[in-house]
Amino acid sequence: MASPTLTDVAEAAGVSYATADRVINKRGNVAAKSIAKVNEAVAALGYVRNIAAANLSRGRVYRLAFLIPQGPNAFFARIRQHIKDTADRLQAERVHVDVIEVAAFAVEGLQASIASLIDKDFDGVAIVGLQSDALIQPLEQLRAKGVAVVGLVSDLPQDNRLAYIGIDNRVAGRTAARMIGMAHAGGKGSIQTFVGSMDARDHAERFSGFCEVIATDFPDITVRDPIITNDDAAILKSRTATILGDRSNLTALYNVGAGNSGLIEALRASAPQRPFCVVHELVSHSRQALLDRQIDLVIDQRPDVEINRVFTVLRTLIDGNALPVLPDLVPTIYVQDNLPADTLTDQMKAQDR
Structure with a gap:
């Protein structure tokens, strides 16, 4: 019928x-x-x-902005590529996208970037957030204009956005702890952790979840104070090399954030008997490090799924509709044996030729 x-x-x-x-x-x-x-x-x-037909009849254009940390971070390079691919696919549906790069972990810079959107003609904005009261006023001004605001990957102050698209980072940290604890097989140990910034909610929640599991279920393992890296690969490389030179019962490494290329370089130059190592995000260098046995496990948040969801959620909010109940975004655990085809890296290399 x-x-x-x-x-x-x-x-x-x-x-x-x-x-x-x-x-x-x-x-x-x-x-x-x-x-x-x-x-x-x-x-x-x-x-x-039929929302699509209605939008077409009245010339509806979705003007979206993404505020993404700038710099050589390979994970956010993946994010940018997925945004571009999705935007290209949705051009026929009158979706226009601007990617605005902001300094990583810089509250004042993010505050200024959000404030700069207030006088612009955006319908929806996705922001890789930080936790700071300084963001509340510009976020409230955006929302007062009717702009749909969502947090992406790392959440914003919760009362000042309409949705968060990303994994449960506390669960991701707990997963890393469980894997490292199991690798110790009941033995004692000492874990060195690295954190980009505690102002980034995703990093703070991962570290908190990690410490919870180790303290509760693996009491014979010590978690050392985190080294703050700002996701800088050079800092990761230098600090990891120093730590590996003075083993002092070090049994595991866990990097909560990015900058893993530096960590991997230090591990590559170290003695063959290295600590167990867990990092986040499957990108070209972490993928190769798994294959080369320089790290043991990668926890990936599937940014392709996150970006698809951001576009869907923003358009739903802009159309004035209630959000459907969406399934949780569950991180994927990769070891060298279950790696997917590296299609995105091949695609990006082809574009560079």
């Missing part, structure tokens, strides 16, 4: 097509009695509004 059309709704309600269209698309200037009749007809017929 064919789905009911707007013509069917108009006939059932006893109103003109134009009136039914104004009610369905919330254009106003319709009598309350007619609105009630149209809504009753919609419910009775099971009519579902």
